[in-house]
Amino acid sequence: MEKSSLSRRDFLKSAGALATAGCLPLTTVELAFADQRKNFTFAYVSDSHIQHIKGSDFVRNWDRGLIRAVAETNLLTPKPDFVVFGGDLAQLGKKSELDHGAEMLARLNNKVYCVMGEHDYYLDLGEYWSELYGPHYYSWDHKGVHFVVLNSILTYDKWTYERWPTAEQRMNEMAGLDNPNGSPFMVGKKQLEWLRQDLAKVTKETPVVVFSHSPIQKIYKGWNFWTEDAEQVQALLRPLDDVTVIYGHVHQIQYNQIGNISFHAVMATAWPWPYPESYAQAESHLARLTVPMNRADPFFERDATGWQFVDMASGRVAMKYNLYNNTNRVVAYNPKTGQPEDTAYQDSGQRVSPQVHY
Ligand SMILES: [Fe+2]
Numbered sequence: 001m002e003k004s005s006l007s008r009r010d011f012l013k014s015a016g017a018l019a020t021a022g023c024l025p026l027t028t029v030e031l032a033f034a035d036q037r038k039n040f041t042f043a044y045v046s047d048s049h050i051q052h053i054k055g056s057d058f059v060r061n062w063d064r065g066l067i068r069a070v071a072e073t074n075l076l077t078p079k080p081d082f083v084v085f086g087g088d089l090a091q092l093g094k095k096s097e098l099d100h101g102a103e104m105l106a107r108l109n110n111k112v113y114c115v116m117g118e119h120d121y122y123l124d125l126g127e128y129w130s131e132l133y134g135p136h137y138y139s140w141d142h143k144g145v146h147f148v149v150l151n152s153i154l155t156y157d158k159w160t161y162e163r164w165p166t167a168e169q170r171m172n173e174m175a176g177l178d179n180p181n182g183s184p185f186m187v188g189k190k191q192l193e194w195l196r197q198d199l200a201k202v203t204k205e206t207p208v209v210v211f212s213h214s215p216i217q218k219i220y221k222g223w224n225f226w227t228e229d230a231e232q233v234q235a236l237l238r239p240l241d242d243v244t245v246i247y248g249h250v251h252q253i254q255y256n257q258i259g260n261i262s263f264h265a266v267m268a269t270a271w272p273w274p275y276p277e278s279y280a281q282a283e284s285h286l287a288r289l290t291v292p293m294n295r296a297d298p299f300f301e302r303d304a305t306g307w308q309f310v311d312m313a314s315g316r317v318a319m320k321y322n323l324y325n326n327t328n329r330v331v332a333y334n335p336k337t338g339q340p341e342d343t344a345y346q347d348s349g350q351r352v353s354p355q356v357h358y
């Protein structure tokens, strides 16, 4: 599989035009194959956190993030084959928030695949979300690639069904970033069995792209940048040649390689999270955070948000982060070292110390 220089040049040209225009966090993914007819792109928008205030009032800043992402996605050339929304469409799972978000997503000139976020789920356990978007986990094939959407934000039944007197309290507890009353995210046994059966139909050589909301790796439990049964999901993905997991939830740049699985996080359209200082103290769970996400002005509404162009060739991802008020970065798979690397921060084969920047 080899990339076409023409399609790459054309795509970068359009991406550059969009960067100049100043678009919001969205991800475009180009899959390149030797057979040009199979090359295609898709866009990725995530974590819009539409928040209802009262009446017809919603938090304007979060609204603007999604509106702009939708508008920019509709301007992409070449037109993406579809769009993935990465979860946390709503802030507190309200029907009004999901409806308002759905109205904005409906303006996309593409088919939209949605991922469940914890902010969408914990009020009514995904009931209304399902009316809008269907099953909580599913898969499809597109031009030689197998795509899987997982619901990674489930948790213990006891926590979900017994601990809280009201659904609103349950939602509020799960909505906090560092709330000790929260519960770890997990995929759960039922979905693991579904995934096992789903992947049994896929040949080893087929590129597989998994979308989850929380990372299917353990990064930082204190903020739920974590999936409790991540190792069990990874075990099911291990027999495949090339797997990419793209996730939202963390509202920041992360990348990592575990065996055959490349991991990439995307930015949010709502706000950025800083890197927890504890990353530096918990090295065993440290993702390779060599792209400092400076937050020079936390009062600037679009600080440390950005959009990503993801170029996927030969089953591997090259993710191009276009950040507002920050230096653009490229994180690409290096076949020599077998992992994603930031070309600006790493020499090939050189492991660098964790860096935390605020
Ligand atoms: Fe989020």
Ligand SMILES: [Fe+2]
Pocket: 088, 117, 118, 119, 213, 248, 249, 250
């Ligand atoms: Fe989330």
